[in-house]
Amino acid sequence: MNRSLRPLLATALIFLFAYLLAVLQHPNMLSTRVLGNFLTDNAFLGIAAVGMTFVILSGGIDLSVGAVIGFTTVLVAVLIMWLNLHPILAFAIALIVATAFGAIMGAAIHYLRVPSFIVTLAGMFLARGGASVLSPDSIGIEHPFFTAVQKSYILLPGGGRLTVVGIIMLVVFAVAILLAHRTRFGSNVYALGGSETSAALMGVPVARTTISIYALSGFLAGLAGVVFSLYTSAGYSLNALGVELDAIAAVVIGGTLLTGGYGFVAGTFIGVMLQGLVQTYIVFDGTLSSWWTKIVVGVLLFMFIVLQRLVFRAGPRRT
Amino acid sequence: MSEPAARPVLEARGIVKIFGQHRALDTVDFTANAGEVHALLGENGAGKSTLIKILTGAYQPDGGELLLDGQPISLRDPLHGQGYGIGTVYQEVNLLPNRSVAENLFLGRQPTRFGLVDRKKIDAQARELLSRYGLDIDVRAELSEYSVAVQQIVAIARAVELSGKVLVLDEPTASLDRNEVQRLFEVVRGLKANGLAIIFITHFLDQVFDLADRVTILRNGRKVASQALDTLNTTDVVRMMLGKDVAFEHHPTALAGATRGQVRVAFKGLNRKGLLPFDLTVHEGEVVGVAGLLGSGRTEVARLMFGVDGSDGGQILVDGQPVTIRNPAQAVAAGFGFCPEDRKIDGIFGDLSVRENIIIALQAKLGWFKALNREDQVELAGRYAEALDIRAANHDMPVKLLSGGNQQKVILARWLAIDPTFLILDEPTRGIDVGAHAEIVRTINRLREEGLALFVISSELDEVVAYSNRVVVMRDREMVAELDGDAIAPDAIVQAIAGTPQEARS
Secondary structure (H helix, E strand, O other): OOOOHHHHHHHHHHHHHHHHHHHHHOHHHOOHHHHHHHHHHOHHHHHHHHHHHHHHHOOOOOOOHHHHHHHHHHHHHHHHHHOOOOHHHHHHHHHHHHHHHHHHHHHHHHHOOOOHHHHHHHHHHHHHHHHHHHOOOOEEOOOHHHHHHHHOEEEOOOOOEEEHHHHHHHHHHHHHHHHHHHOHHHHHHHHHHHOHHHHHHOOOOHHHHHHHHHHHHHHHHHHHHHHHHHHHOEEOOOOOOOHHHHHHHHHHHOOOOOOOOOOOHHHHHHHHHHHHHHHHHHHHHOOOOOOHHHHHHHHHHHHHHHHHHHHHHOOOOOO | OOOOOOOEEEEEEEEEEEEOOEEEEEEEEEEEEOOEEEEEEOOOOOOHHHHHHHHHOOOOOOEEEEEEOOEEEOOOOHHHHHHOOEEEEOOOOOOOOOOEHHHHHHOOOOOEEOOEEOHHHHHHHHHHHHHOOOOOOOOOOEHHHOOHHHHHHHHHHHHHHHOOOEEEEEOOOOOOOHHHHHHHHHHHHHHHHOOOEEEEEOOOHHHHHHHOOEEEEEEOOEEEEEEEHHHOOHHHHHHHHHOOOOOOOOOHHHHOOOOOOOEEEEEEEEEEOOEEEEEEEEEOOEEEEEEOOOOOOHHHHHHHHOOOOOOOEEEEEEOOEEEOOOOHHHHHHOOEEEEOOOHHHHHOOOOOEHHHHHHHHHHHHHOOOOOOOHHHHHHHHHHHHHHOOOOOOOOOOEHHHOOHHHHHHHHHHHHHHOOOOEEEEEOOOOOOOHHHHHHHHHHHHHHHHOOOEEEEEOOOHHHHHHHOOEEEEEEOOEEEEEEEHHHOOHHHHHHHHHOOOOOOOO
16 A cells, blocks of 8 residues: 555544544534534635645645735725625635735745745735734625625535535535646646655756745635635634644644655545544533644644654665 | 777767866766767766766856767756756666656656546556566555665666666666666666667776776876777776876885884774674874775775774774774774765864864863863964964864865864874865875874874875875775785785676676
């Protein structure tokens, strides 16, 4: 078996096991209602984590994700409420801005040879600061389109609701899986994560790929921001604080190697769901502090880093 | 072998490459013919890798021209070179360890269907392609799951598939065992029969005689010879790699009657995986020179002595007392000093000052709690800088700004500062200009006269002859000969290095 599948398998088993335990304690958790809420509540995190998956697969990191989500929510709110643009137009503008922002960071990383950690840290401050300059206060969004979208859903058997934002996340994951595993762009991303020198020697367009990766991450962070504004009906500069770290955690728990080159987009989905599961369990329990989510995520993260170390330390096994 | 009119594929004419003030290549000609394996030989620093980088496009020459099939070309980068049909396989495989074998073969030119990569087609084509190289492996498995030999063959398959005119093999056998080498050579012979021009770089002479048709030898950036191998024997090749064209100068005066003192260090049966056990004693006031080609195990011996690599067995005696040396700190405690081969990587702290570079080993020996105060540091640095004639504007300037010869002397000073009783020098004159050579040789002679025991590794035979009381010759990771007194002559050393003809030749 391909050894990069092993962490993914481990994640899937842990998720099933954890879900089983949760259901044994709270049988109500086994319902499409809970499942639908899972998807809705974690949509923005899932979408941002998909972008983060590509970045980490290529051997980089994107710390600007949370800030870009916050910035996008403010920008969308400003465009709709202050400039009276139609939400769809506002979304399009916000997505273009977020994508361009990511592309510029990618270009800086490639051409200035600055580590992605530093460039995206600067991007994080820029986006967060920019959002506060646009509006330091929370802006509520009221628009018939918003109300309509928020009320649209597909009814699942068992009474669960698959909302628009949930659907957006599922589509993003489906497209991203194809993009990562079945296109030349995907191959190039893995190639960069394996060895940038080798990739360049093998004809991978390093500049174009790097810029595309961060543009993609920016676009998906923007989309996550759009989803966040639909989810909360507000734009606020302090929205999604620290979501980049949750996204990184989801990616790593999903079996992607933090140093790049190995991993699956589908694993990130399970990583996000696992975090959602912990949150839902805490809600059902009712007595636990929500900070337990962080503790569980921390323990899982540590476990997976150790697991990857063990799996990837082995040398060649065949001759 | 009878040569039908050889067809040149890749030609380099009068190539010059200058780094700073150093002429790495000086009007070198090189021709790779179709259907021929052309070996490129030379010691470290001879210009081999510079020439290869120019031929593959990684460097651009400062003079001369490249011709491909008679047409002048200029290469921007290796990718550009690949486009012209010049493929390279490096010692460390430059493929993607994290991707499947098939993907490594087809990256950048994957067949697609409806915009999606057609994996079935890639796998089938990869299997078909590798079967031509006698490999029947699971092409969907990660490349890193296979041995280096298999990875090399995959790299060759990719290079030939993409390029297909010239194949450059840059030390491909360095980490392969005997059977793997033979397997690789089968593949190369097949490609040769198909009319590919193959350039083969290695430092294993027996492999050169086994595989190559023609050899070009570089020394100090110049071409020494380029001729068909069937007119040469091993001794000729070694002589051309190491020797000056004129006869060696012998310096018996410096050493005749040199009185050596008591045994300072003795190594008994010291060994390590890949290095045969050796016995060696070094006396006070004695220089033991080490001669041998690159890869013969000379650096490994030095590293073993100094505890950089742990030994698998054997004993070390200092002044008759057994000591344990498992790491450099213990070696320093036993009074050893070691100036490594590549000072830029292993020796010099380029951004630290001359003074800091000199006192660092002494400080390490004293430990953290006995910091040398500044006056002591200045005094020490000044003393050794004067003793070794280190030319620096002041002792607070970064060492990287000094010339190679002066950097080397800084490292020497560093070890002399701990007052060693046994000093190991690995290629002390590598990469420094010729004038500084003589000075280093003089310094070594003086240290010997002061009673130090020295163990000096060098590829420069005339230098070895000039300062050694005894010469140990290494071949194939074994000490094969020890020359003493009048027997120390360059010719004798060359004979010993070449040894009896290798089995590949018999």
